[in-house]
Amino acid sequence: MSLDLSIQLAPRNKHGLLLANPVMTASGTFGYGTEYSQLFDIQKLGAIVCKGTTLEAREGNAQPRLVETASGLLNAIGLQNIGVKALIKEKAPVWADWRVPVIVNIAGESVDDYAQLAKELEGVSGVSGIEVNISCPNIKAGGAAFGANPDTAAKVTAAVRAATTLPVLVKLTPNTDDIVRVVTAVTEAGADAVSLINTLKGMAIDINNRRPVLGNITGGFSGPAIKPVALSMVYEVAGAVDVPVIGCGGITSASDAIEFIMAGASAVQVGSATFTNPRASLDVLEGIEQFMEKEGIKSLSEIIGAGRK
Ligand SMILES: Cc1cc2nc3c(=O)[nH]c(=O)nc-3n(C[C@H](O)[C@H](O)[C@H](O)COP(=O)(O)O)c2cc1C
Numbered sequence: 001m002s003l004d005l006s007i008q009l010a011p012r013n014k015h016g017l018l019l020a021n022p023v024m025t026a027s028g029t030f031g032y033g034t035e036y037s038q039l040f041d042i043q044k045l046g047a048i049v050c051k052g053t054t055l056e057a058r059e060g061n062a063q064p065r066l067v068e069t070a071s072g073l074l075n076a077i078g079l080q081n082i083g084v085k086a087l088i089k090e091k092a093p094v095w096a097d098w099r100v101p102v103i104v105n106i107a108g109e110s111v112d113d114y115a116q117l118a119k120e121l122e123g124v125s126g127v128s129g130i131e132v133n134i135s136c137p138n139i140k141a142g143g144a145a146f147g148a149n150p151d152t153a154a155k156v157t158a159a160v161r162a163a164t165t166l167p168v169l170v171k172l173t174p175n176t177d178d179i180v181r182v183v184t185a186v187t188e189a190g191a192d193a194v195s196l197i198n199t200l201k202g203m204a205i206d207i208n209n210r211r212p213v214l215g216n217i218t219g220g221f222s223g224p225a226i227k228p229v230a231l232s233m234v235y236e237v238a239g240a241v242d243v244p245v246i247g248c249g250g251i252t253s254a255s256d257a258i259e260f261i262m263a264g265a266s267a268v269q270v271g272s273a274t275f276t277n278p279r280a281s282l283d284v285l286e287g288i289e290q291f292m293e294k295e296g297i298k299s300l301s302e303i304i305g306a307g308r309k
Contacts, residue, residue, distance in 0.1 A: 026271030062215030072223030095126030135173030135198030161190030238264025254287020262307030
């Protein structure tokens with residue numbers, strides 16, 4: 001049976017963002033894609049989202065920056081990255097030869113930073129879209145502080161929208177009291193699609209030395225434990241806006257991904273699962289294909305939102 005897993009993530013955008021299938025990698029968990037191209041055929045994925053990128057290169061937070069807890073991963077990387085200029089010079093030319101679209105995740109400390117990043121990326125061959133990270137819990141300024149509030153979230157989105165013709169995805173934080181208001185604000189400000197969720201704020205304490213384990217004290221919590229939280233937010237958001245919703249949070253298997261799709265997500269991102277199984281994203285894709293064959297589903301569109309009441 002021939003299956004149609006393709007999905008258009010930016011139907012309102014003049015370039016569009018057509019994915020061959022709905023499985024993407026989550027920012028910060030798949031480097032620049034190049035690191036994994038030796039391990040499996042990454043060109044089979046729907047899209048790759050690269051590490052959060054800032055105007056200048058960043059060293060990130062003090063160590064330790066990653067800790068495994070009994071229920072999931074805590075990270076406080078603090079957006080260590082090579083900076084947008086190096087990305088354009090060293091990474092984009094590699095991506096330009098790839099079949100799989102690459103989306104650049106951007107982060108800033110001011111509205112202006114985001115606009116400038118978007119401007120720099122405009123017209124760069126190899127860059128198919130921008131994911132605006134207004135949801136990082138691990139930096140002192142900007143990040144989740146923008147995404148928690150509908151007004152600031154809209155300001156950042158509008159500034160990026162004005163600075164680029166590329167498809168704009170906005171990545172949202174679960175650390176807000178009203179996700180639907182934030183989502184409505186960013187879609188009205190010009191987001192082509194929304195990705196959710198980023199990590200939940202969390203921490204761990206080392207009882208022997210009586211100190212927080214992470215150098216940054218708190219970090220972002222991810223992995224299977226956050227899936228029910230992410231799923232309910234995707235369900236809520238997909239019922240409230242008419243732009244494509246990208247589900248992320250605790251996806252480790254095809255059935256996890258299908259739950260998100262049935263909740264209303266048009267695509268999914270695989271994050272922390274890649275750390276235990278580097279080809280987790282491809283396994284998820286192959287599992288979705290097997291499910292569709294078994295159930296006689298020809299097109300992904302038949303199951304998007306199928307689990308909604
Ligand atoms: C080590 C690490 C680094 C991350 N870096 C970024 C980042 O740079 N930008 C971003 O938007 N999200 C970042 N995230 C969040 C993930 O993209 C994803 O939203 C989150 O981990 C939830 O998905 P998961 O449970 O599948 O990991 C990072 C997550 C981890 C674990």
